[in-house]
Amino acid sequence: MAECPGVLHLAAMADGGLARLRVPGGSLSATQARVIAEAAARMGSGVIDLTNRANLQIRGLSLDAGPRLAAALFEIGLGADGPADRRRNILLDPFSGLDPAEVRDCRPLAQALDRALTQAGWIGALSPKFSFAIDGGSEAGIGAIASDVSATAVPEGVEVVFGTGAFAVTAAPEAAVSALLTIADSTARLGPDARARDLQVTATVDALCALPGVRTAPIAQRRSMSARYGAIPTRIADEAAVAVPVPVGRLDAPMLIWLADQAEAEGDGTLRLAPWSAVVLPGVARDRAAALLAGSEAVGFTPVAVAERLSVVACAGAPACERAREPAKALGAALLALAAEPGRLPASLAQVHLSACAKGCAGSSASDLLLLGASGRSGWSVHRGASPRAAQAACARLDDPNPAEILRLLAARG
Incomplete structure (x- = not known):
């Protein structure tokens, strides 16, 4: 990429x-x-x-x-304009302000953070990969998505987790933007490729707790994202x-x-x-x-009935990517279309990941079926219960793949 x-x-x-x-x-x-x-x-x-x-x-x-x-x-x-164009990576729960189960509507927090990042003089030194996830505490669980910094609404304020996810502080709602900016600024000072995981933890926590309305806190039990x-x-x-x-x-x-x-x-x-x-x-x-x-x-x-039962993620594939020989997006779309026919859906929730080369773009978590292409030959190797970076030996080879064969393999999972 x-x-x-x-x-x-x-x-x-x-x-x-x-x-x-x-x-x-x-x-x-x-x-x-x-x-x-x-x-x-x-x-x-x-x-x-x-x-x-x-x-x-x-x-x-x-x-x-x-x-x-x-x-x-x-x-x-x-x-x-300028370097902020590539550095405003703020993911917000799409049900913010809508879900009756959420703790707090975090749209004002996301908007304030966006404005502050756009105006920050140091923004050009921050990695374009640096990311925030803002979670109002709804059922969607956006805070579970891997990010440099996650901010999740809790009854006491906003829980801010950074780096490896083992460190957190709790900020009053009015202090949350300052806490998020402090983490980003501290990361930018380490160099253009630095991420929050590279921060010195004790110094960062001390800097955060020096802000009004911020204190150390135990990390709440982690949730998972729910599509x-x-x-x-x-x-x-x-x-x-x-x-x-x-x-x-x-x-x-x-x-x-x-x-x-x-x-x-x-x-x-x-x-x-x-x-x-x-x-x-x-x-x-x-x-x-x-x-x-x-x-x-x-x-x-x-x-909806298909999406709720079968998740298909796919990299850009051919002809969009020079490393790819296989049209991953087109095959994934055809797989979903076939699954909509009566009797085709898997018996229980399943995920298929199509990556047209070994790089594993489109996702890093394990899937029920992982199909990996190769830059030097056509077709796919098939792996069960595997993630792209930890794929075991292939259980099958599809030299001329078609959606029906993929659904058959999915139905045969044990």
């Missing part, structure tokens, strides 16, 4: 320039979504990827398209937040425009990006949710 891209700073890929649009907090207006879709179709290939950190990637751009793309996005309030699809009840009795599954995280321009149209016609006019390959439309009348989801299937989105 090329150096972390932004909007102004494109990465050269096999299918052209790649722009990564950071959407801190993950929320877009319908108008913003349409502009992104139209820019992707006009300047690129029309392909838009939703990443596992809830950002958007526009593919197939000319390598000099960055300034034109940035101008279009800046005009509608998206993106940031949520379909009509999710919200604080408003007759409304739902509808989470539409995106097949292997890949949208095209018409699909994003359809979501924008539905957000205006059926919801509150906004879209929220979820890190489990879904787009959430808040403010939908509960009695309209089923019709909206049925309409989503007609334009290429994955049925």
Whole structure:
């Protein structure tokens, strides 16, 4: 993978320039979504990827398209100029302010952090990979996603965990931004490739506890992330937040425009990006949710019943990546489409990971089936219960893969 891209700073890929649009907090207006879709179709290939950190990637751009793309996005309030373009990695629970089970609505925290990072004089020294996860304490469990720093709402304030995840402080809500900035600034001082795990723990905790409203605290019991699809009840009795599954995280321009149209016609006019390959439309009348989801299937989105039973993650694959021979995204989408046929779904929840080379892009956790391609030959090796960086001997070889064979192997798991 090329150096972390932004909007102004494109990465050269096999299918052209790649722009990564950071959407801190993950929320877009319908108008913003349409502009992104139209820019992707006009300047690129029309392909838009939703990443596992809830950002958007526009593919197939000319390598000099960055300034034109940035101008279009800046005009509608998206993106940031200068080094902040690639360093506003703020993941927020897409159900913030909606989930009745959450401890606190953390949207103000995410917005304040974004503003502070954009204005920070040291931002250019921070690694573009440095990331934050902000969790209001809802059922989604966003704080469980691996990040340099996670901030999770707890009754006493905000629990801030950094580095290896073994160290935490609790900040009063009004002190949380200062605590998060202190960790990022301290990391930036170590060098452009440093991450929070490189910090000297005692000194960092001392610096945090010197801030008003911050104290040491034991780490609360860790939660796991829970992907949520379909009509999710919200604080408003007759409304739902509808989470539409995106097949292997890949949208095209018409699909994003359809979501924008539905957000205006059926919801509150906004879209929220979820890190489990879904787009959430808040403010939908509960009695309209089923019709909206049925309409989503007609334009290429994955049925909720399939997404809830079968998770398929896939790297960019061919022809997007020069290391890949196999079209991972296309095979993953075909797998989900076949699984929607009667009798095809696995008996219990299952995950398939398609990585067209040994690098293992798209995910690091173990999957029920891991399919690895190779740069030097066609086909896939199949591994059971494996993660990309710890794959054991292959249990099968698929030289001419097809979705039916993958589902058969999945059904035979023991």
